Amino acid sequence: MKIKWIEIFKILEDFQTGYDLPSVSLIGNEEGSPFKILISTLISLRTRDEVTLEASRRLFESADTAEAMMKLSQEEIEALIYPCGFFRVKSGNILTISKEIVQNLGGQVPSSKEGLLALPGVGLKTANLVLSLGFAIPAICVDIHVHRIANRMGWVKTNKPDDSVPALEKILPREYWIPINELLVLFGQQICTPRSPKCSQCPLHEHCRRCGVEQSR
DNA sequence: AAAACGGGGGC
DNA sequence: GCCCCAGTTTT
Numbered sequence: 001m002k003i004k005w006i007e008i009f010k011i012l013e014d015f016q017t018g019y020d021l022p023s024v025s026l027i028g029n030e031e032g033s034p035f036k037i038l039i040s041t042l043i044s045l046r047t048r049d050e051v052t053l054e055a056s057r058r059l060f061e062s063a064d065t066a067e068a069m070m071k072l073s074q075e076e077i078e079a080l081i082y083p084c085g086f087f088r089v090k091s092g093n094i095l096t097i098s099k100e101i102v103q104n105l106g107g108q109v110p111s112s113k114e115g116l117l118a119l120p121g122v123g124l125k126t127a128n129l130v131l132s133l134g135f136a137i138p139a140i141c142v143d144i145h146v147h148r149i150a151n152r153m154g155w156v157k158t159n160k161p162d163d164s165v166p167a168l169e170k171i172l173p174r175e176y177w178i179p180i181n182e183l184l185v186l187f188g189q190q191i192c193t194p195r196s197p198k199c200s201q202c203p204l205h206e207h208c209r210r211c212g213v214e215q216s217r
Numbered sequence: 218a219a220a221a222c223g224g225g226g227g228c
Numbered sequence: 229g230c231c232c233c234a235g236t237t238t239t
Contacts, residue, residue, distance in 0.1 A: 045224050046234075085222085085235050123225045144223055161224080194222090 003155060004207070005173060011203045012183040019186055034109040034134030035066055035101070038116075039094055041126050046085035055081040066107060069098035093121035111135045124162045129181070138177035140168050145188030146181060152192060154209025 032040070040056040047055070059080045063069040069077075077091035084090065097119050101107060109130065110116045116127035128139035142150075146168075147161040156167035172180065191198050199211050206212035 046222065046236095048222085048236080051236085083235065086224095086233070087235080089225095089233070121225065125224065 003171065005176060008204065008207055009176060009179070009183070011207075012187060015191075015203050016183060016186055019190070032133070033064070034111070034130055036060060036064060037134045038097070038109055038122075038126070038130050039069075041129050042090055042093060042097075042121050043081055043084055045090070051084055055084050066098040066101040066109075069094065070102055090121070093119075096120050097122075109134065111137070113139070124165060128165065132178045132181070136178070138174050140165055140172070140177050141181045142168065143181070143185065144194075145185045145192075148194060149184050149188050149192045152197070152208065152210055153204065 036056075039059070040052065043055050043059070044052040059077065062076070062080060063072055072095070074091050074095050077094055078087050081087050081090060081094075100119065101109060105115075110119070111131070111134075113127050113131060116122050116130055117124070122130075125141055125143055128141040131137040131139040132141055140146075142161045142164045144161060147158070147164050150156045150164055150168060151158065155171060156164050158164045158167050168180075169177070187204075191202050192204075199205065199208075202208065202211065
């Protein structure tokens with residue numbers, strides 16, 4: 001069946017009105033340089049939103065460019081981003097990435113998927129987030145929320161989030177590749193939650209394979 | 218006390 | 229493909 005993306009996005013935009021929560025994937029986005037977006041995304045792994053925000057702000061007060069960051073010691077970075085999960089691994093990656101950017105990449109965060117994936121701690125989700133938010137290059141950033149919703153809704157049928165990226169790229173018009181994440185992450189936090197989703201309050205009820213489409217045919 | 222959280226890397 | 233990773237919060 002044909003998915004009515006225009007209707008779905010309209011509903012999601014209406015739903016978003018009234019919330020001003022920064023979603024976890026999009027922390028530091030508005031005035032964020034690609035470098036800050038990259039670093040705060042690394043920090044957000046396995047870490048709740050508020051903790052990620054506080055840690056990012058602390059870290060960027062000390063260093064908000066790769067040049068400044070590489071002058072910090074790993075211990076200093078660790079202290080700044082504590083108590084984020086994986087803070088030892090993350091601080092090492094942040095330092096390595098900053099040095100790499102300054103010494104080998106001309107001081108610029110890579111603006112290609114391949115370049116980003118070559119950095120330690122950067123996988124498909126992080127790479128696509130930096131591309132879309134940092135460089136306005138259309139790329140679908142499938143985090144666990146987007147993956148869960150897309151599969152529940154019946155838009156795709158995949159097991160791993162990374163497999164949802166090409167699947168979504170096939171069916172979703174390109175103009176939605178950037179806005180989809182912000183809309184869906186909020187929706188996933190508030191309505192389409194991992195356990196006991198609030199289906200009775202869901203504005204996408206009729207578009208959902210589980211609730212609407214599947215039952216009505 | 219145990220499970221959940223969430224993305225990436227190494228084998 | 230499967231297993232490991234680290235610290236906090238929730239059950």
